[in-house]
Amino acid sequence: MKNFRKNWFRHLLQWGTLAAIIIVLTKVLGNESADPEAYCPVGGIQTLGSYLVAGSMACSMTLTQIMMGVVLAIGVVLFSKLFCGYLCPLGWGSEYLAKLRNRTKVKEIVIKNDSLTDKILRAFKYILLFITFYYTISGSELFCKNFDPYYAAATGFQGELTLWMAVLSIAIFIFGNFFIKMFWCKYICPMGALSNLFKYTLTFVVLLIVFAIINFAGIALSWIYLLAAASVIGYFLEIIFPEPKIFPVLKVSRSKEKCNDCGLCAKKCPYGIDVNKVEKVKHVDCTLCGECISCCNKEALTFGGKKYFRWVPAIFVVVLFVVALFLGTLWELPTIDERWGDSAKQGVLEKVRVEGLRSVKCYGSSKAFAAQLQKINGVYGVATFVKHLYVDIYYNPSETNPEKIKALIYVPAKFKIATPPAGALVKVVTIRTENMYDKMDPNYLGLQFRYDGKGYYGLESEYACPLIIRLYMDVKEPVDEKYIRSVVEMKELKMLVHGGGTNIVKVNFKYVSMVDEVDTISRREFLERQFNYYKKEYKANVEKWGGKNEAVYELVYPDLDKPLIVRGVPYLSSHLSLIDGFLGLETTINENEDYCFRIRYSKDVLNEDKIWEVLNRKQWTVKTTEGEIQVSDPKFSFTNKGITK
Numbered sequence: 001m002k003n004f005r006k007n008w009f010r011h012l013l014q015w016g017t018l019a020a021i022i023i024v025l026t027k028v029l030g031n032e033s034a035d036p037e038a039y040c041p042v043g044g045i046q047t048l049g050s051y052l053v054a055g056s057m058a059c060s061m062t063l064t065q066i067m068m069g070v071v072l073a074i075g076v077v078l079f080s081k082l083f084c085g086y087l088c089p090l091g092w093g094s095e096y097l098a099k100l101r102n103r104t105k106v107k108e109i110v111i112k113n114d115s116l117t118d119k120i121l122r123a124f125k126y127i128l129l130f131i132t133f134y135y136t137i138s139g140s141e142l143f144c145k146n147f148d149p150y151y152a153a154a155t156g157f158q159g160e161l162t163l164w165m166a167v168l169s170i171a172i173f174i175f176g177n178f179f180i181k182m183f184w185c186k187y188i189c190p191m192g193a194l195s196n197l198f199k200y201t202l203t204f205v206v207l208l209i210v211f212a213i214i215n216f217a218g219i220a221l222s223w224i225y226l227l228a229a230a231s232v233i234g235y236f237l238e239i240i241f242p243e244p245k246i247f248p249v250l251k252v253s254r255s256k257e258k259c260n261d262c263g264l265c266a267k268k269c270p271y272g273i274d275v276n277k278v279e280k281v282k283h284v285d286c287t288l289c290g291e292c293i294s295c296c297n298k299e300a301l302t303f304g305g306k307k308y309f310r311w312v313p314a315i316f317v318v319v320l321f322v323v324a325l326f327l328g329t330l331w332e333l334p335t336i337d338e339r340w341g342d343s344a345k346q347g348v349l350e351k352v353r354v355e356g357l358r359s360v361k362c363y364g365s366s367k368a369f370a371a372q373l374q375k376i377n378g379v380y381g382v383a384t385f386v387k388h389l390y391v392d393i394y395y396n397p398s399e400t401n402p403e404k405i406k407a408l409i410y411v412p413a414k415f416k417i418a419t420p421p422a423g424a425l426v427k428v429v430t431i432r433t434e435n436m437y438d439k440m441d442p443n444y445l446g447l448q449f450r451y452d453g454k455g456y457y458g459l460e461s462e463y464a465c466p467l468i469i470r471l472y473m474d475v476k477e478p479v480d481e482k483y484i485r486s487v488v489e490m491k492e493l494k495m496l497v498h499g500g501g502t503n504i505v506k507v508n509f510k511y512v513s514m515v516d517e518v519d520t521i522s523r524r525e526f527l528e529r530q531f532n533y534y535k536k537e538y539k540a541n542v543e544k545w546g547g548k549n550e551a552v553y554e555l556v557y558p559d560l561d562k563p564l565i566v567r568g569v570p571y572l573s574s575h576l577s578l579i580d581g582f583l584g585l586e587t588t589i590n591e592n593e594d595y596c597f598r599i600r601y602s603k604d605v606l607n608e609d610k611i612w613e614v615l616n617r618k619q620w621t622v623k624t625t626e627g628e629i630q631v632s633d634p635k636f637s638f639t640n641k642g643i644t645k
Helices: 002-006 008-026 041-054 063-078 082-087 089-103 116-121 123-139 149-154 163-179 183-188 190-199 201-216 223-240 264-268 291-295 312-330 343-348 363-373 402-409 441-452 481-488 523-530 539-545 569-577 608-615
Strands: 252-254 301-303 336-339 350-355 379-385 390-395 414-416 425-434 456-462 467-474 492-496 502-506 510-514 519-522 534-537 550-556 582-589 595-602 620-623 629-632
Touching: 002 291, 008 082, 008 089, 008 312, 041 063, 041 123, 041 190, 063 082, 063 190, 063 312, 082 089, 082 190, 082 312, 089 149, 089 163, 089 183, 116 123, 116 183, 123 183, 123 190, 123 223, 149 163, 163 183, 183 190, 190 201, 190 223, 201 223, 264 291, 291 301, 336 363, 350 402, 363 379, 363 402, 390 402, 414 441, 414 523, 425 481, 425 523, 441 456, 441 467, 441 481, 441 492, 456 523, 467 523, 481 510, 519 523, 523 582, 534 569, 539 582, 550 608, 569 582, 569 620
Parallel strands: none
Antiparallel strands: 252 301, 336 379, 350 390, 379 390, 414 456, 425 467, 425 510, 425 519, 456 467, 492 502, 534 582, 550 595, 582 595, 620 629
16 A cells, blocks of 8 residues: 555556546446547557558547557657556556455466566567557458457457457456466567567667668568568567667666665566666566555665656656647548549549548448449549548549539438328428438437437438438428427437447538428328338249249238348348249238238249248258358247238
């Protein structure tokens, strides 16, 4: 406790970081869901590497993460591994697992620094460093998510991880750190390896210069060789010269005159550094955590030989973090910035900016959006900016124009709020809006009408400038333009999430006008407008059994209008297509205004009992998009039999 009080600033930062992580991830304050890797500096360095090599940003990373990585490097060069010692939740966890071992009086497995075992184990984090950066830069996806114990725990094992890797890494983290002091940080953590590289600053800079000179000389040397060289050289420097000579600038100093050589500082050091045997602590493992200084009763230990430097590392942790956040807000690097087509036409390209595309939110969705644009005549490039939800589209003005581009990329949407009662008439009110061009925006708007409990049945969108939104209402519900405007122009839309929580989605929709004419349609017409029809013919089966003795098996399924249910329809269709006698499947609305499946089949091969047996099999056989045959769990549960029509 005495040591805690003397080093309270560090422990305050550690516990504060943990509290901030819990608050953000659990949305205690009603925040939007956050990426657990949002402020990870090693993710920022990986992203910077991906941007420099491939011109793209990994995952949903932005300049904020890159600046976190940059200040990590600056912090290591000037001070030491400040992030590791003051902010990293894994470093914090490693220390407290060691304290738990001491309290439970379990015998520690001691691996002395500079021993043969120590040198061998230190290789693993450099191997992981190479693997992590190689796969991240190659695929623009943060590979560390696959095994990062923090990411796995923070997402509740629901993130973009590989289960066996995540479970194994958590086991190594817990048991390794429990029995061996700072096992994860010293031997496994790729960020630890990266931070150590920055301590050998001059060597690393020389390596970069040599690589640049070789490529400038016309020898195309792949970035892989630079990564491999940095990993190998970093490892050998660490085991041969564990005390960098120049950097970091700030070090723990020991006064020989004041020191009584009690050895308490070495005992308290999380990394087991022999602080009591050196004049200056230069060891590569040192994080300037200050634990040795805090436990020294003789005041023999200081930062840089100055007593008033005691709080410098902790203060600079905060300063560097704030600076990184500030710089990350000044501008934004594109997640992808691509050009395609005839290079001669690119000289006359103009740019149109489309804002509010929240569905373009990462590297994968950016690439999918680029693939969509490549099908549009006259468009020759795109840059996506996922942090601020906009894209820049590059086009040849002699071939197309912004209006055509926006119309072609827009995806009409519809959202069902409620089902009108039987025989009811539905009123149709048309409004015009702006800033609602993402395919998810009408869904967000529809949810607001649903939560208010008024007589609204649904909405649908149609591209125009301004956008056309049709609202479907109960004929008895008054048309309240003021209320509709207030819903459209909400700055924060509330979405209920699984488990009973609320997610806040920030929007900037703009209400423009309301069309004077109000239409009225039947319940059936409303259902038909809102329904997502599906139809598939099984050509191979039709060639064998089509045209003779055909029949249609109709099966009512009330939930067939729900999006989660609709997603299972292609699986059912694939399952049926692989069985003799089935000719096709469609979803529709029957004469009784019920949602239903209509299964076309050959009566020469199948009957109603056989169809019912196929529908209720415990396992479905389906064909993937790659043409592979797989076994899948059923996507539907059927209770009421259908009839042949």
